[in-house]
Amino acid sequence: MAMVQHDLQGDLRAGDAEGLRAALLMALQAGDLRIGTADVVSADTAILQVLLSALQSARQLDRVLEIDLPPDGALARLLPRLALEGAFAA
Numbered sequence: 001m002a003m004v005q006h007d008l009q010g011d012l013r014a015g016d017a018e019g020l021r022a023a024l025l026m027a028l029q030a031g032d033l034r035i036g037t038a039d040v041v042s043a044d045t046a047i048l049q050v051l052l053s054a055l056q057s058a059r060q061l062d063r064v065l066e067i068d069l070p071p072d073g074a075l076a077r078l079l080p081r082l083a084l085e086g087a088f089a090a
Helices: 014-030 045-060 074-081
Strands: 004-012 033-043 065-068
Touching (some): 004 014, 014 045, 033 045, 045 074
Parallel strands (some): 004 033, 033 065
């Protein structure tokens, strides 16, 4: 089964969380997923919660979920401020 790419971009806020959650869950139900975050300009904790929830959903569905977090990206910079540095480690 091929891995599907889902790229996030722009300024992601709490208002985007529900739509993102639904899209990621639908994609995971269909197969393995890779999420790109290089084009995310900023994000809040609601988006991180959706990504953490997607990791749990992937485990429950026995799917592979890869989340690309470039070290200089907005999400990677947010993690230490929330004491979540290892939250997305494989």
